[in-house]
Amino acid sequence: MKPHNLIALLLFLAGAIWAITRSEHSVQRIQASYYELAGPLLTQSSAASAKARNFLDEVKHSEETNVQLQLANDELAKLRVEIAHLRKLEEQNVDLHRALDFQENSPFHVMAANIIRRNPATWWQEAVIDRGSLNGLTKQQAVLDAAGLIGKVNRLSEDTSTIILLTDESCHVSAKVDGTPEAGILSGQRGQSRERTALRLRYLSKNAAIEPGMKVYTTGRGGLFPADILLGTVESFESGEVDAEALVRPAVDFTNLKTVFVLTQDG
Amino acid sequence: MIRYLISIFILTLIASVLQLFSPEFASWSDARIMILPLVFLCAAVTLDIAPMLALAFFCGFIWDAQNALASAGGDESVYTQPAEVLRFGYSIFLYGAMGMLMHGIQPLFRMGKWQVSTLLSGIAIFLYLWAEYLLLTFIRGELIFPIEVLKKISYSAILCMLISPLIFLLLLALAKRFGHQIKYQGYVWTSRYITPKHL
Numbered sequence: 001m002k003p004h005n006l007i008a009l010l011l012f013l014a015g016a017i018w019a020i021t022r023s024e025h026s027v028q029r030i031q032a033s034y035y036e037l038a039g040p041l042l043t044q045s046s047a048a049s050a051k052a053r054n055f056l057d058e059v060k061h062s063e064e065t066n067v068q069l070q071l072a073n074d075e076l077a078k079l080r081v082e083i084a085h086l087r088k089l090e091e092q093n094v095d096l097h098r099a100l101d102f103q104e105n106s107p108f109h110v111m112a113a114n115i116i117r118r119n120p121a122t123w124w125q126e127a128v129i130d131r132g133s134l135n136g137l138t139k140q141q142a143v144l145d146a147a148g149l150i151g152k153v154n155r156l157s158e159d160t161s162t163i164i165l166l167t168d169e170s171c172h173v174s175a176k177v178d179g180t181p182e183a184g185i186l187s188g189q190r191g192q193s194r195e196r197t198a199l200r201l202r203y204l205s206k207n208a209a210i211e212p213g214m215k216v217y218t219t220g221r222g223g224l225f226p227a228d229i230l231l232g233t234v235e236s237f238e239s240g241e242v243d244a245e246a247l248v249r250p251a252v253d254f255t256n257l258k259t260v261f262v263l264t265q266d267g
Numbered sequence: 268m269i270r271y272l273i274s275i276f277i278l279t280l281i282a283s284v285l286q287l288f289s290p291e292f293a294s295w296s297d298a299r300i301m302i303l304p305l306v307f308l309c310a311a312v313t314l315d316i317a318p319m320l321a322l323a324f325f326c327g328f329i330w331d332a333q334n335a336l337a338s339a340g341g342d343e344s345v346y347t348q349p350a351e352v353l354r355f356g357y358s359i360f361l362y363g364a365m366g367m368l369m370h371g372i373q374p375l376f377r378m379g380k381w382q383v384s385t386l387l388s389g390i391a392i393f394l395y396l397w398a399e400y401l402l403l404t405f406i407r408g409e410l411i412f413p414i415e416v417l418k419k420i421s422y423s424a425i426l427c428m429l430i431s432p433l434i435f436l437l438l439l440a441l442a443k444r445f446g447h448q449i450k451y452q453g454y455v456w457t458s459r460y461i462t463p464k465h466l
Contacts, residue, residue: 008317012363015324019331019356024338027355034332038287119291121334122299122396123403140340154337169407170339170350187350190407191400191416193297222345255293 028155032133035157110144110261111135116160118257125168125188125197127151127257132159140224142263148230148251149173149218150260161262166231167197167254174222175201175231177246178215182208186216186231186248199232199248206244210237216248226263271447272318275310276325278437282306283329296415298422301392303330305427307362308391309434311369312376313442313449323366327359334358351406361402365395370453377451381432388435389428396420 001009022030117128131137133156143150143163151171154164164171167188175186184203192198201216214234220227232248282303291297307326311319335358339349369391376384397420404410442449 005316008320012320012324012359016327016356016359016363019328019359020354022355027335028337030332030355031335031337034329038284038333041284041287117287119297120287122301123400124334124336139337164336170336170352172339172341172346172349174345185346185348190404190409190411191413191419193293193415193419196415222341224341 032157125165134158142225174219176219201246204244270445295422296418300426311366319366323362327362330358331355373451373453388431389424392427393424
């Protein structure tokens with residue numbers, strides 16, 4: 001091999017080993033810097049495509065849209081009244097717990113975010129949202145929608161965040177099956193497409209009394225996700241030699257994610 | 268050569284930005300156009316080993332800056348077996364290996380037939396994605412190779428084949444513009460003891 005090629009190969013290997021030995025903190029800084037540059041492009045292109053879509057929808061269905069808007073406004077007003085009442089009940093609950101020396105439960109506060117990009121990587125089930133560290137987001141915050149748990153924040157930049165979805169193999173959630181004492185770890189499966197998603201609930205007891213149709217919720221253990229968030233419904237149960245697994249249909253429609261809610265801490 | 272190499276680095280940066288907007292085709296098993304890997308693999312054919320390795324480092328670094336997953340977090344007493352993630356920097360090795368492969372098959376591009384170049388670029392993308400998936404499987408254990416994954420890799424390779432002639436045209440135009448001569452000679456082995464004059 002020519003000397004300069006050998007030097008190039010050695011430098012390449014040195015550079016690759018340097019990169020692979022970076023700490024988690026250094027990697028986060030590198031990725032945050034990258035997305036600070038790329039983030040504005042993502043948000044602007046997403047805003048442009050949303051505007052174009054809205055314009056076309058408006059042209060097509062302007063009368064229909066007006067009626068739907070009126071209905072939505074009425075529903076919103078009704079929900080605001082209900083939420084105000086629920087907040088009061090929540091505060092009373094917290095006061096009562098405090099009075100009884102129970103551990104204080106933080107009120108459930110969420111921040112809305114829009115999905116601006118789906119599955120930016122080849123093998124991960126992810127989504128990019130238009131909220132970042134400047135909005136107060138931190139890593140590992142849970143992300144939900146009205147139907148249930150969507151995932152958690154994995155990478156942050158100032159204006160955007162990447163969330164790892166529940167359908168990804170690396171997103172593990174401590175889960176329990178409603179109506180039974182069974183608890184396990186729920187995760188997505190490798191190599192799934194966006195349209196066909198099934199979750200795997202592992203480490204269940206061999207003789208668990210689990211049947212299709214049972215609901216699966218978060219346990220709240222593990223420090224990542226609060227308790228009692230709906231994850232999905234059991235589709236099938238299979239007992240193995242040592243433990244058992246269940247296939248779970250997710251509660252959330254992952255093919256149609258637009259607006260999500262990041263769970264934030266109060267104050 | 269320096270000006271050509273600089274233009275290739277700029278082209279790679281543009282490709283990395285375009286990759287952010289590359290959509291998935293849900294009806295094709297979520298296949299996508301792998302713009303950055305395709306630009307790198309095509310460019311690797313036109314470069315010598317040293318600049319190719321520099322480009323591989325650059326592309327692998329950008330790819331991981333875009334895509335590498337952070338660790339799962341959570342209480343270790345609850346999440347006792349978190350899924351392993353590919354470390355930041357693994358793409359650099361992958362791009363380097365694929366670049367060496369493309370450099371080795373340079374003589375196959377000598378004929379200059381676009382059909383051959385297109386087919387070879389599709390095969391290269393297929394091998395790249397297959398190698399990446401195998402690496403992931405190796406790290407996480409459980410050899411799972413669903414048919415959906417094979418379809419995704421195959422359809423992605425086909426999509427890349429469709430645009431590879433444009434990439435090659437662009438590279439050839441850049442090479443002509445900056446006076447870079449592409450040597451389609453691959454790896455040249457010379458023996459220390461037997462030289463041509465002895466034959």
